[in-house]
Amino acid sequence: MKKYWGKIYEPYFFMLLIYLFFLCIAFIADTPQQLWEGLKAIITSRSVLITDYIEIGGIGAALLNVVLVGVLSIIMLIRSDVKPHGAVIMALWLTTGFSFFGKNIFNMLPITLGVWLYSRWQKESFLQYSVVGLLAATVSPVVSEICRLPIGGNYISILIGILTGTAIGFIFPIVTAFCVRVHDGYNLYNMGFAGGLISSFVLAILSSAGYTVETASIWGSGNNFILAVMLYGVCVFLICIGIFAGEKKDILPDLKEIMRHPGRLATDFYIMVEHSSYVNMGIMGILGTTVILLFGWDLNGPTISGILTLIGFGCFGMHLKNTVPVMLGALIGAYLNHWEMDMPSNVLAILFVSGLAPIAGRFGWIWGIIAGVFHVTFVIHIRFLNNGLNLYNNGFAAGFVALLLVPIITSLEKERKKR
């Protein structure tokens, strides 16, 4: 694999270019003073679902947070000598996306430290846990929330918050490895499922101790033009990488090859078709952005996060053929339920239902649509189990939907084939 300056693998280099692009927009959008104030507001925010960092700190500060988190993640990967496969690239995009809402330079570190300590405990290289180390930050609002609780003074609260995050990071690799068995790999957001279980226990403990955790509803709007230009710009850049950076010039057979796969965990498109997977990532990003704009919804921190998640999984299991049916199902579900279709939970569910894409990929588009309807119905209710302490809440819900649907579908399909 090509390296730049002897150390930086090509996919990391491309990510760094995107961060540079974000940094330029940040400095164009806000003054250095505004960036600093905004970043402070982001780091000291509660960060529970739904906390839009663009609304809290402004576009510039949110982008600066994204760049700081992203660059730190890449440094960690380079130092651990992690070769960028599909899962690693996906984890970087998810980290980037959730740095727009909920994950910041302060609340992610204790959890990553916990994962590192677990690797030491197991006497194994951190390389093996690097992806978990990045994605475990799904529960980073736990750190922010505990740091703000009135537990014996500010510094004690902060210390307890950091220690709790480290403890969660320590057990995260164990829980996540087990969780994947529950849904047989049909929920791409497995970390969200593990994070949902852990954060539900944390909420239960906090409630038992007499502390209350309220959900948030900070949802920005009015930035569609600049954010759409930014997102489409990123997608076009990814497609250009796919077309021009690789040795192969014929992309279509590779896209066909990608779409042949159901996308169940763990399907690594980057290993299969290398640069062509970037074209798929760009297409997924265009799909997400266009859906939001087509319905006149808001591009903001949370929805950007959903779009960047689609991009990330464009090299690790998602493609148009398996994602469109579940999104269509989620749209139908959102239309049918009695809430407004543009309610934040509905909008996010329509983007993040993509975690169930392998159901459509493996069992066909009808089951995909059914899964989508189930998901959007279920996700609204499951949030109250952890009150926004788990950022990948849709992954938590998708785990239950897959757990319920996959055995039913498998059984019905087997019977149908027998006949």
Next chain:
Amino acid sequence: MKFMVEKCTQILSDLVLYCYGLGATRLQMDLVPAEDQTTLVLKADIDQLDPDILERLSRDLKQDRQKEVEEMYWSIVYDSSDPCEPTTIGMMLDNVEVHYENNVLIIEACRKN
């Protein structure tokens, strides 16, 4: 490396399930554990295996070993009702050879401990 034995036996059992799905009528397997690596050999009698399927299987299994992913997803192989994606097995193996001769599919794989 944790769960070495479990991972090897489950890789083999998943390959058996996969070959069964391709219509295998007879299956033979070898698992040879050694100090530094484990060798797995599976022979499956399959009539007229589609060359496209053979090519895809070979390509999917011949992935780079991905230790950072293996730790998270190997339990799909361990405890799945369906055969998992061959790519998932491929990322747990160091070297793989896939042949098809005289209606026998032979998969030889090596996994460093």
